[in-house]
Amino acid sequence: MPPAAARPAPPAAQQPLPSDTIVITGVEGKFALPDCVPRKPDEASQAACRTLTQVLRADLRFENLFQFVQDSLIGAIPPLNPQAPRFEDWKGIGAKFLISTQAEVTGGELVTEVRVYLVDTGQAMLQRRYSGKPDNPRIFAHQASDDILALAQYKGVARTRIAFVSDRDATKERPSKELYIVDYDGYNPRRVTVNGSLNILPSWRPDGQAIAYVSYRQGSPLIYLAKIFEGQSVANLSGEKGDSQAFSPVFSPDGKSIAFASNRAGSADIFVAAADGSSPRRLTTTQASDTAPCFSPTGQEIAFTSNRTGTPQIWLMDSDGLNVRRLSQGTGNYNDGCAWNPAKQYSEIAFTARLEAGPLHFDIAVIDLATRQVRQITEGRGSCEYPSWAPNGRHLVFSCERNKRWEITIADREGRSIQTLATGPGNNVQPDWGP
Amino acid sequence: MPFRLAARLPLTFLTLAFALTFGAGCPSKRPPALATAQPGEGAGAAGADSRSHARTQPVEEGPDVRAIRGEGTSGSDIAGGGAAFSGEGGPLADIHFELDSAALSDEARATLEKHAAWLQSQRSAHVTIEGHCDERGTVEYNLALGEQRARAARDYLVSLGVAQNRLNIVSFGKERPLATGNDEAAWAQNRRAHFAVK
Numbered sequence: 001m002p003p004a005a006a007r008p009a010p011p012a013a014q015q016p017l018p019s020d021t022i023v024i025t026g027v028e029g030k031f032a033l034p035d036c037v038p039r040k041p042d043e044a045s046q047a048a049c050r051t052l053t054q055v056l057r058a059d060l061r062f063e064n065l066f067q068f069v070q071d072s073l074i075g076a077i078p079p080l081n082p083q084a085p086r087f088e089d090w091k092g093i094g095a096k097f098l099i100s101t102q103a104e105v106t107g108g109e110l111v112t113e114v115r116v117y118l119v120d121t122g123q124a125m126l127q128r129r130y131s132g133k134p135d136n137p138r139i140f141a142h143q144a145s146d147d148i149l150a151l152a153q154y155k156g157v158a159r160t161r162i163a164f165v166s167d168r169d170a171t172k173e174r175p176s177k178e179l180y181i182v183d184y185d186g187y188n189p190r191r192v193t194v195n196g197s198l199n200i201l202p203s204w205r206p207d208g209q210a211i212a213y214v215s216y217r218q219g220s221p222l223i224y225l226a227k228i229f230e231g232q233s234v235a236n237l238s239g240e241k242g243d244s245q246a247f248s249p250v251f252s253p254d255g256k257s258i259a260f261a262s263n264r265a266g267s268a269d270i271f272v273a274a275a276d277g278s279s280p281r282r283l284t285t286t287q288a289s290d291t292a293p294c295f296s297p298t299g300q301e302i303a304f305t306s307n308r309t310g311t312p313q314i315w316l317m318d319s320d321g322l323n324v325r326r327l328s329q330g331t332g333n334y335n336d337g338c339a340w341n342p343a344k345q346y347s348e349i350a351f352t353a354r355l356e357a358g359p360l361h362f363d364i365a366v367i368d369l370a371t372r373q374v375r376q377i378t379e380g381r382g383s384c385e386y387p388s389w390a391p392n393g394r395h396l397v398f399s400c401e402r403n404k405r406w407e408i409t410i411a412d413r414e415g416r417s418i419q420t421l422a423t424g425p426g427n428n429v430q431p432d433w434g435p
Numbered sequence: 436m437p438f439r440l441a442a443r444l445p446l447t448f449l450t451l452a453f454a455l456t457f458g459a460g461c462p463s464k465r466p467p468a469l470a471t472a473q474p475g476e477g478a479g480a481a482g483a484d485s486r487s488h489a490r491t492q493p494v495e496e497g498p499d500v501r502a503i504r505g506e507g508t509s510g511s512d513i514a515g516g517g518a519a520f521s522g523e524g525g526p527l528a529d530i531h532f533e534l535d536s537a538a539l540s541d542e543a544r545a546t547l548e549k550h551a552a553w554l555q556s557q558r559s560a561h562v563t564i565e566g567h568c569d570e571r572g573t574v575e576y577n578l579a580l581g582e583q584r585a586r587a588a589r590d591y592l593v594s595l596g597v598a599q600n601r602l603n604i605v606s607f608g609k610e611r612p613l614a615t616g617n618d619e620a621a622w623a624q625n626r627r628a629h630f631a632v633k
Contacts, residue, residue, distance in 0.1 A: 195499045198610050220605040231502030243603040247578050268579045289579035312576045336573040352573050360571035385573050
C-alpha cells in the first residue's frame with residue numbers, strides 16, 4: 001500500500017485569487033452568517049449542516065478579525081433563501097457581507113456550498129462547492145473558513161494541528177508519556193507514539209508530514225523523527241554515539257536544517273545539521289548548558305537558552321554561531337523555551353519567564369525585538385510554559401498547570417483571550433503548533 | 436484598517452474533492468485502534484472504544500509510531516518499551532542537590548566516595564547515573580540541569596579513580612519525578628542523581 005496521503009488536500013489553496021482585487025476600506029462592515037440550509041430533509045444532511053454552521057462560526061471568530069451581525073437580528077428577518085437572497089433584508093440588519101452555506105449528504109458524499117456576497121451589490125465574492133467523505137464535516141468548515149479569511153488576505157489556521165505530550169495513556173507500571181496531535185480547536189486528538197517510553201519535545205517539520213521529538217526508548221534521550229502518516233520513525237536522527245544525548249530538536253523554517261542540543265562535546269551545546277541529521281555543525285562552545293534553540297522566520301538567526309552567566313537566559317546568535325548576544329534582560333533570573341514569531345511583520349520572541357520572585361512560577365512573555373519591550377501574556381493562571389506560535393503568528397499555544405493538572409492553553413498574541421484547549425484527559429504539555 | 440477583498444471571482448463552481456479518508460479501498464488490517472476521547476463529538480468513529488480491547492491482547496511487536504490515516508488510528512503498545520528504567524533502590528544511594536544547582540554538597544561527595552569504594556570492589560558493575568530535577572523548573576532547562584547533575588556525579592567518581600567507561604549518564608529533567616507531592620520535601624527528593632547498577 002503506498003503511503004497514505006498526508007491530510008485532506010487543500011483544494012482551495014490551489015485556486016489563486018484573481019489579481020483584480022478591489023480594496024474595501026472600513027472593516028466595520030459586519031458579516032452575517034445565518035444557519036446552513038440543508039438541501040435535503042434527511043437527518044444526515046441536517047446534522048452536517050448544524051456542524052458546518054457551528055464550526056464555521058467558531059473558526060471565523062477565532063481570528064477576531066471580523067465583526068458579526070447578532071443572531072437575534074438574523075432571527076428577526078425571513079430565513080435565508082440560498083437560491084435568491086433578498087439582499088435588502090440583510091442590508092436592513094446592518095450586514096455588509098453575507099455568508100450562505102448549504103449542505104447535503106448524497107451518494108455517500110457530503111457536498112457543501114459556500115457563498116460570500118457583498119450585500120450592497122449582491123455580488124458574489126466567493127462561491128465554492130466542497131465534496132468529500134461525510135465522516136468529519138468539521139473539515140469542510142475549516143476549509144471554508146480559511147478560504148473566507150483568504151478573501152481578506154489573511155492566512156487562516158483552521159486546518160492546522162497541534163502536537164503535544166500527554167501521560168493520559170500511562171499506567172502505574174508504565175509511567176509513559178506519548179505524543180499526540182489534535183486539531184487547532186481541540187477536536188480529534190490522536191495518539192502518535194506507541195512505544196510506552198518517555199516521548200517528549202515534539203517539533204513539526206514545516207511540511208507537516210513528520211514530527212521530530214525526543215524519546216527515551218533506548219534508555220537515554222535521543223532525537224527521533226516520526227513520519228506520522230506512514231507510521232514509521234527514524235531513530236537517533238542526530239547520530240549520537242556512546243552515551244551522548246540529544247534533545248530540543250527544531251526544524252528551520254525552510255525545512256532543510258534541524259537545530260538541536262547535544263552533550264556530545266561534554267556539556268549541552270547547540271548544533272545544526274541537515275534535516276536528515278547529516279553534516280552537523282557545533283554552534284556554541286561554552287562549558288555552560290546551551291539548549292532549546294528556535295529559528296528566526298528567515299532561518300538566519302537562532303535564539304536559545306544558556307546559563308553561561310549563571311542563570312538560564314535567552315540568547316541570540318546568527319545561524320552560523322557568530323554574533324552571540326544576550327536577549328532577555330530584566331525578566332527575572334530564569335528564562336527558557338524561546339519561540340520566534342513566524343510572521344515577519346511581528347518581530348518578536350515568546351518565551352517562558354519567571355517574572356515574579358517567590359515560589360518558582362512561570363509565565364509566558366513576548367519580547368519585541370525592535371524596542372525590547374516585554375509584554376506578559378499570562379498572569380495568575382498557575383505556572384505556564386513552553387510557548388509555540390500559530391503559523392500566522394496571531395496566536396500562541398503553551399501549557400499551564402491549573403488545579404494540579406497541566407492543560408494546553410491558547411492565547412492571542414496580545415494575551416487578551418486565553419482559553420484552555422479541551423484535548424482530553426491527563427497532563428497535557430509541550431505543545432507545538434504545526435502547519 | 437483598510438482591508439482587501441477579492442472581487443469578480445469566476446462564477447463557475449469549483450468542484451473540490453477532499454481526500455477525507457486515506458488509503459481508501461485498501462482493506463484495513465491495522466492493529467486495533469487505541470482511540471482517544473473525542474471531546475464534544477457524540478458520534479465517535481467506529482471502534483473508538485477499543486482501548487480496553489487492545490490492552491487485553493498480547494502485544495509482542497508493533498510500530499514505535501502509529502500512522503495517522505484519515506480519522507482512523509492504528510498501532511499498538513510495544514511490550515517492553517521503555518526498557519532501561521532502572522526502578523528505585525539498588526546498592527548505591529541517591530545524592531541530592533540544591534534548587535537549580537548541579538554543585539555537589541559535602542554530603543553528596545561523601546556518598547560518592549562510598550560509591551567509588553563499592554565500584555572498586557565490584558569490578559564488573561556498570562552504572563547509569565540518572566540526573567533528575569524537581570517539577571518547578573522549565574522542561575528544556577531541566578533536561579540540561581539533569582544532565583549537569585549526572586555529569587557532576589560522574590566526574591567526581593572518575594576523579595576518585597572509577598573508569599569512565601563504567602559510567603553512563605542520562606538526564607530525565609523533570610519528566611520522571613520520584614516523589615509526586617507539591618511540597619519542599621517532595622521537591623528535595625526529586626533533585627537527585629540516581630545510580631542504576633547493571
